[in-house]
Amino acid sequence: MKIALLLHNAYGIGGTIRTTMNLAAALADRHDVEIVSMMRHRQTPRFALDPRVRLVPLVDTRPDGEDAKDPLFSQASQDFPAAEKRHHQYSRLIDTRVAAYLRGCPADVIIGTRPGVNVYISRFAPRRALRIAQEHLRHDAHSKKLRAELASHYRALDAVVTTTEADAAVYRAKMPMPGVRTLAIPNSVPEPAVAPSEGTAPVIAAAGRLVPGKRFDLLIDAFATVAEKYPDWQLRIYGGGAEKERLAARIERLGLTGSAELMGSRSPIEAEFAKASLVAVASDAESFGMTIVEAMRCGVPVVSTDCPLGPGEIIQDGVTGRLVPTGDEQALANALMDLIADAPGRRAMGAAALERSRAYDPAPIAQRYDRLFTELEASRFARSWERGRATTRTRLGRLARRLGVSPGRRRAPAARKEASA
Template identity: 65%
Template structure:
């Protein structure tokens, strides 16, 4: 089977890139897999790419590339939806290249990995291929305008796949897609290949984009009383982003210089997680929670806010980690303090976390779930097409009747 993923920019850094490459590598065990990158800005991807996976860039943004002189690169995209967050990075040239590639694709399965790309898939994907939209954000994070645009195009696809069951339920409730199943398949995280039973430093680690929604400020404030009570413990935050300077000032204000540190971006992050005793997340919202699973695969217990939508589907509170109410600094500090004070509990939770992550999120397991989906979609193609046609007929008839009544 030929399987093609379409991604924004495989040459960058991000959770969608990481999980797409993980899944592509797992599927490459039995299939011919291609990753099509809408954009390219450097010579090689930052993440390791399985040699069995072919990378195909469509628009090269490098100054010495021929695309840099194409006037279509400076004209705003007309097909890529204007309400999509990445619209400014897309152009008429991207529209044209996406259309050319998809119209001539011989893939059996095409998988888009962000809303605007899924619109390309609906508009230009060959009807003989299974066309699947992945949702790496969430339904409710999109604007109303974008959701309206997506609903119109997603009706032409074969399936919509979210990363959590909670988000799949929102799509089923709020976006009517006759003949298009909406289901949840989690992101995959591979075995880090690191020893999990070594010595752990008295460190609480956290990682992610330094933006307000990640609430690293709450984590720093929750750590302040713990730092006073446990002088050998440290907080290390990995990542980069617009909130870095504000967080640096907060560390100073809390008297945590040398105790709480902004470490900058590190990839892969597992090498740091496996040395830490606890990994923490204080986010207000998560579409999935990749860092949680990465930490669990390292045998490191996670303390996370029980935010929408991912953590509660990943962590079993008190078994392989802890969940605390969103925005509750005292509860976050208490959960961290309990684990700091109990090494045996940390190790027990860490072992349980490693088992959970291996059973649910190993790339081979997730790849099997996708293979089962492909088989199911191929077997129901005719019945789903009939449901779509019937729904469209009813919609058209309803509109005609309303016009007559008017």
């Protein structure tokens, strides 16, 4: 089977890129796989790509490249949703290249990995192929305008795959799509190339983009409480972003210089997690929680806010990690201190986390996709019938409303009206 996975930019850094490359490598054990990058901004990808997987870039966005000379390069996209936050990065040149690629695509399965790319697939991919939208963001993280546009396009696809069961339930409730399979398949995280943490180093690690929603400010405040009681422990925060200067100032203001540090970006992050005894997540929301699984794969228990939607599906509270109320600085500090004080319990929790993390091996995740492909192929006719029935009901409902007929009732024939009169 030929499989194409479409990425926004395979040459960047991010969880969606990592998990797509992981999935592509696992699928390559049985299939012919390629990753199609809407754009490229550098010569080579930052993440290592399995040599069995082809990488197809569509538009080179570097200012000195040949594509930059094309007049369409400077024209705004007309096909990528305007409400999608990446719209400003898309051009008519990308529109035309994507449309040409998809219309001639020989793949049996075409998978998109962000909303705007999924819209491209709905518009241009051949209907003979299985067309699947992956959603790496939460339904409720999309604007109302974007959700309305996505609904019309997603209803033409074969499946919508979320990363959590909770988000799949939201899509089924808020965006009903007859004939479209809506389900959850988590991201995959391969076994790291480092030995598991021994759980003895006095280090708490955290990683992610330095943006407000990750709430590193809350984590730093909680760590200030931890540091008062356990001054030998350190907090190491990995990542880059717009909040760097503000967080650095907060560390200095709280007197944590030397014990709390902004370490910059690291890839892969597992080598740093393996040096820690605890990993902390303070986010207000997580569509999945890649860093949680990456820490667990290193045998490190995670203390996380029980934010929507991913942490509660990954962490078994009190067994593989700890869950605390979102936004609760004291609860976060208390959970960290509980595990700092209980070294044997912390190491036992790390061992349980390592065992649990094997559920996210790429191989079983790829098998779930294989089963989905088989199911979608076998149910084509039934799903088409379901879609057709729903469309007919919708059209009849609109006609009834125009004629002033209440749903489920018919107008009385004129002859019966006269007779009753």
